[in-house]
Amino acid sequence: MPTIRAPASRQTATLQVAVKCRPLTDNERRRSRHIIQVIDDKNVAVLDPDISKGYLDLIQNRTKEKRYSFDHVYAPGCSNTDVYKNISPTVLGVVQGLNVTVFAYGSTGSGKTYTMVGSRNDPGLMVLSFRTIFDQIKKDDSSDTFEVSCSYLEVYNEVMYKILC
Numbered sequence: 001m002p003t004i005r006a007p008a009s010r011q012t013a014t015l016q017v018a019v020k021c022r023p024l025t026d027n028e029r030r031r032s033r034h035i036i037q038v039i040d041d042k043n044v045a046v047l048d049p050d051i052s053k054g055y056l057d058l059i060q061n062r063t064k065e066k067r068y069s070f071d072h073v074y075a076p077g078c079s080n081t082d083v084y085k086n087i088s089p090t091v092l093g094v095v096q097g098l099n100v101t102v103f104a105y106g107s108t109g110s111g112k113t114y115t116m117v118g119s120r121n122d123p124g125l126m127v128l129s130f131r132t133i134f135d136q137i138k139k140d141d142s143s144d145t146f147e148v149s150c151s152y153l154e155v156y157n158e159v160m161y162k163i164l165c
């Protein structure tokens with residue numbers, strides 16, 4: 001009889017949306033200004049890209065600035081590990097039989113690969129998830145056997161690409 005099962009108090013699955021603001025690249029810093037302003041850990045403002053506002057626009061507050069709220073907002077100084085702290089309990093659930101999906105969505109160059117794969121100094125969410133899963137399996141003292149398989153997919157223009165094979 002397997003000792004690891006889905007928790008009895010299985011909670012309703014919820015979708016959590018986080019926004020991660022990456023630092024500007026050197027090239028971007030030379031050519032543009034940062035119009036994303038992190039207000040706090042849940043709110044972000046996208047400033048009006050047009051700074052050449054006329055007097056009337058300014059005093060009548062005709063600005064295109066928009067504010068958005070998310071489950072989590074990460075400022076450019078945040079590491080992948082900071083992001084992972086909020087999803088590690090969910091990833092732990094995988095070993096207990098829960099289905100979990102973590103995916104990055106964004107335009108070209110927005111930092112999806114960096115967030116999911118990361119670097120040696122700032123390992124990404126996939127690497128950190130593997131650590132959690134294998135650590136949990138190592139800690140298991142039952143006679144269960146675990147089978148771990150992995151696929152790596154990219155969805156680009158509504159076409160799915162297999163990246164590993």
Ligand SMILES: Nc1ncnc2c1ncn2[C@@H]1O[C@H](COP(=O)(O)OP(=O)(O)OP(=O)(O)O)[C@@H](O)[C@H]1O
Pocket residue numbers: 021022023025076078106107108109110111112113114115
């Ligand atoms: N948090 C971060 N800190 C430092 N550099 C970052 C960060 N996030 C992204 N970058 C840098 O921004 C650039 C673009 O990131 P990345 O390649 O991950 O984007 P992408 O969304 O995967 O792009 P594409 O869709 O074109 O594959 C890279 O040079 C990457 O190193």
